Structures are given as structure tokens and as C-alpha cells.
Amino acid sequence: MQNLTSICANIFSKRFAGAVGRRFLSVLFKKGNAVGRDFVVGDIHGEYQQLKEQLAAVEFDQTRDRLFAVGDLIDRGPESVKTLELLHQPWFFCCRGNHEATLLRFMRSPSNALKQRWISFGGDWFFQLASHEQQRLSQLIKHNTALAIDVLYEWGRVGIVHADVPLRSSWRQFIHQLQQAEDAAIETAIWSRERFQAVKPQQDVADVDIILVGHCIVDVPRYRNNLLFIDTGAFLRKEEPQRKLTLLELTPALLNR
Numbered sequence: 268m269q270n271l272t273s274i275c276a277n278i279f280s281k282r283f284a285g286a287v288g289r290r291f292l293s294v295l296f297k298k299g300n301a302v303g304r305d306f307v308v309g310d311i312h313g314e315y316q317q318l319k320e321q322l323a324a325v326e327f328d329q330t331r332d333r334l335f336a337v338g339d340l341i342d343r344g345p346e347s348v349k350t351l352e353l354l355h356q357p358w359f360f361c362c363r364g365n366h367e368a369t370l371l372r373f374m375r376s377p378s379n380a381l382k383q384r385w386i387s388f389g390g391d392w393f394f395q396l397a398s399h400e401q402q403r404l405s406q407l408i409k410h411n412t413a414l415a416i417d418v419l420y421e422w423g424r425v426g427i428v429h430a431d432v433p434l435r436s437s438w439r440q441f442i443h444q445l446q447q448a449e450d451a452a453i454e455t456a457i458w459s460r461e462r463f464q465a466v467k468p469q470q471d472v473a474d475v476d477i478i479l480v481g482h483c484i485v486d487v488p489r490y491r492n493n494l495l496f497i498d499t500g501a502f503l504r505k506e507e508p509q510r511k512l513t514l515l516e517l518t519p520a521l522l523n524r
Contacts (some may be wrong), residue, residue: 291341295360295413299420303331305458307427309482309488309497309513310337310364312389313344317464321514329358335517338364338429338457342389343502348396351404354411364481365431365457366390374405378524389502414445414456422519423476430482430495431459438475449471458482462491477521488513490524 293382297303306325311318327334338361340354341347353359369385370393382394393401416427417438424438432441433455443512462469465481471493472478481498489495501512515521 288343291495293363293413294442295416297333297360297416299418300331300333303328303333304333305333305517307335307337307515307517310339310351310501311344312339312342312366312502313347313350313392314501314504314512315344316345316424317350317504317512318350318514321512324515325447325516330377334409335359335418335479336361337479337497338412339366339481339498340364341370342366342385342392344389347392348392350403351407354407360416361412362410362416362427362429363414363457367408367412368457371408372407374401385459397468404518412455415442417442417475418517420517423522424474425517425521426472426475426478428478430480431455431462432472432478433459433466434461434469437473438478439473441472444469444492452494462494463496465491479515488515489499493524495521 277450278315286428294375306322306327308318308321322334336353336359340350340361354361369381370388371395372379372384373390382390386394393404396404414428418425418427426432426438432438433452436444436452441456445456460483469492476493478494480494480496482497484498484500484503485496487499488495490496497513497515499513500507500510504510
């Protein structure tokens with residue numbers, strides 16, 4: 268089988284290439300961390316302080332370790348701008364979530380209806396910013412988020428995507444569909460809850476050992492086949508004190524379901 272890494276002709280270590288707006292195409296391929304540890308974090312939603320606390324607890328080393336994020340950096344929590352600034356960091360790699368996609372859609376085609384809908388799920392902070400700052404953050408997201416991330420370790424292949432993988436696609440097929448800017452694949456990557464809500468048992472996604480996803484809130488990290496859902500509703504912590512941001516180290520132990 269063709270190596271997944273060879274499929275992508277243009278891969279950058281931090282910047283991503285592709286068309287603008289809804290047609291943006293970006294898949295990031297990385298190899299295992301040879302000098303430190305790798306972690307993945309669930310939907311941060313502006314909970315920057317929670318993230319700082321979690322990273323301090325594991326003694327995260329910015330010179331050696333890496334942090335992957337499933338997306339939804341913004342909205343609902345108190346520090347969306349600070350969280351977005353993480354996209355400048357060379358150790359931080361992030362998928363695009365539906366909240367980032369909404370921001371980009373608004374900047375591309377602003378409307379009062381979309382503004383009100385976005386505000387209803389936490390976007391009010393954005394409209395308190397000056398227009399030049401709105402534009403800056405839009406460009407930061409556009410050029411520093413991926414539709415999916417693929418990390419190849421000696422112990423297995425790890426996929427990271429915000430929401431879902433189509434039920435009848437392998438990981439390799441899904442990556443190809445994203446690279447071809449197929450609307451249905453992009454919609455699934457950013458918005459779908461189909462697998463999470465499925466009543467009938469589903470098969471594992473082929474060509475990948477584990478996929479880390481967010482988007483669907485769970486009490487604790489939860490497997491559905493070889494997808495691990497890690498959005499544990501950090502932004503709800505004030506109302507539900509047991510809630511916290513999920514930070515996991517990427518190790519072979521994650522394969523033990």
C-alpha cells in the first residue's frame with residue numbers, strides 16, 4: 268500500500284497550503300517525536316488557564332514536547348484570543364473545528380443571521396474586537412489549522428480530526444478526499460456527529476490505529492470503535508466542577524480499549 272506520507276505533495280512543518288475559505292485543503296503529516304513527548308488536547312474553547320494548568324502538571328517542555336489539538340480553540344470560555352495565539356508556537360499543531368470554521372465563514376460572507384447564530388454558541392467575544400484584529404485572527408486560523416493530522420509512530424498510526432470520519436471510508440480514503448477538497452469529507456471532518464450518535468455497531472476505521480476527535484461532549488474520554496472522543500466540556504467547569512480539559516499523552520497505551 269502506498270505510504271500515506273507520500274500522498275501529500277506539499278507538507279509544511281507549521282504553515283499549511285491550500286485554497287481559501289470553504290475550499291481550504293490541509294492535511295498535516297508528522298512523524299513520532301524523536302526528542303520528547305507528544306500530547307493531544309480536547310476542545311479548549313477559550314479555557315486557556317485550564318490548559319496552562321494541565322501542561323504544568325505534566326511538566327510540558329516547549330523545547331522538546333509537542334501538543335496536538337482537535338480544534339475548537341475558541342468561544343464559550345473566557346480567553347479565546349490567548350488560546351488562538353498558541354497557533355504561533357512551533358510546538359502546537361491544531362485541527363480546524365466548527366467554531367473556527369464559523370469564524371472564517373463570517374469573515375468571508377458576513378451576515379446578521381450568522382452573527383446572531385454564532386453569538387448564541389459563544390462568539391460574542393469576536394465582535395468586541397477591532398476590525399484589524401478580527402482580520403489578523405482570521406488569517407492566523409486560515410494559515411495554521413489543518414483539516415486532519417496524521418502522526419506515524421513506531422507503534423502505530425494516529426489520526427487527529429475535529430469531528431468524525433465518514434462511516435464507509437478508510438483513513439487513507441478520508442485523507443485523499445480532504446486533499447481533493449471534497450465537500451462531504453470536509454463537512455464530516457468539521458461538523459459530523461454520525462458515528463458518535465450511531466445506534467448500530469460500526470467497524471473500525473481502516474488504515475489507522477487510533478483517531479482522536481472532539482466535538483461531542485463526553486464525561487470522560489470515550490471510545491467508539493477506534494475513535495477516542497476527548498471533548499470533556501472544559502467550558503462547563505463553573506456549572507459542573509467535575510469537568511476539566513482532557514490532555515492525553517500519545518503512547519501505545521491508547522490502543523488498549
